[in-house]
Amino acid sequence: MMSLTGIVEPLRHAADFADNSRPLHCRWSIMGAPGHAAVASCGIRVHADAPYINPTDFDYVVVIGGLLPHLRAAPSKHRDYLRVAASAGVPIIGVCTGAFILAQEGLLAGRRACVHPFHAEDFRIAFPRLAFSTRDDFLIENGRITVPGGVSILSLMTELIRTHCGPDRAAKAVHQLSLSEQKHMSAFDHGRATTFRRTEDSRIQRAVVLIESRKGRDVSPEQVASLVGLSPRQFARLFQDNIGMTPKRFIVETRLRYGRFLVENSTLPMTAIAFEIGFSDSAHFATAFRKKYGKPPRSFR
Structure with missing residues (x-):
């Protein structure tokens, strides 16, 4: 169960703003035959919520192993699906x-x-001809990823979130899972997980979460500075030092990320999206959007 929750929880936190848990940026499915349930080593039954979906619909297909004596009991359809996914070039x-x-x-x-x-x-x-490592949190080699389980799965998921969703999403997962407080992890490569947009300065980290929870709307650098107990000048300096951009720029980029989501996943007109994310009109929104993403908003529909 730790491996499963170690996959799903980082995705859940990375998928949405604040703690709303909507699958906006990330989605996942537990596949199997209708009515099928796998029994975890702890005895909890995990039910499939989807049939065998075309593997090319996924960025990754994940197989979580159980107790060694029971591995051969896995349904043949599971194994067939893995081979199909591999043939299709989907990372496993x-x-x-x-x-x-x-x-x-x-x-x-x-x-x-x-x-x-x-x-x-x-x-x-069991596999005398295969090379293996016991010193890594995970290995990525030619379409295959292996991870030993335990807290190491958090290291892998943070890396995948960073790759596909960006450093802000990865930093949010790290922050929400309180990984920044774990000072003595053994197997987990703490350094890798915390090289994203997070900081040891709890005031700046709170500011980042506050700005994101409001999607960058109805918030100013001065307001955030006050809420985290800093003067505007101190806040601007610390934010720049830790995050690599000004608070004002971070607020704008947060609004634009949400704007892009609305462009790609809603039927709202551009003017409505512009107002929703705090721009005075669609022209200002389009200009800022193009500057960040290199294309006008309509090209993402």
Whole structure:
């Protein structure tokens, strides 16, 4: 269950503004036959919420392994689906003993696997010709990703969120999951997770979350400075030092990110979107949008 929640929770926090948990930027499905439920090692039943969707509809297909003696009991349709996904060029992630399943299906040929130290000897005996590592949080090699499970999954998910959704989304996941407070992680590469748009200065981090929770609307640098207990000048300097841009610019970019979402996912006219995100008219919105994204808003519809 830790591996599953370690995948879903970062995506949930990265997917939306504030703590609304709407799947705006990220979506996920748990696939299986209708009515099928997998029983986790802790005894909790996890029901499939989708059939076997065309794998090319996904950025990644993830297989989470269970107890080693039970791996062969996985439905043959699961394994067939993995082979189809691999043939289609969809990256496949093996989590925990999921690496064993990928190896069983010949999907790790010519690649190293990332294996938990507890299972290292089991992996060596089962797959003597495959190279593996017990010292990495995850490995990405030629369309395959392996991660040993535990808190290491958070490192991987933060990296994937950063790659696909940007550093702000990754920083939000890190902040919401309180990873910045974990000073003594062992397997988890804390440094990798915290190289995104977050800061050890809790005042600036609160400011970032505050601005984002309001989608950049109805908020000014002076108001945010007051709310986090800084003078406008102190706030501007610390924000620039920690985030790499002025508070005003960050507010505008937050509004534009939300604006782009509305352009791509709603039927609202451009004028309505401009008003929604705090621009005085569609012309000002279009100018700022083009400056950030290189194209006018309408080209994203």
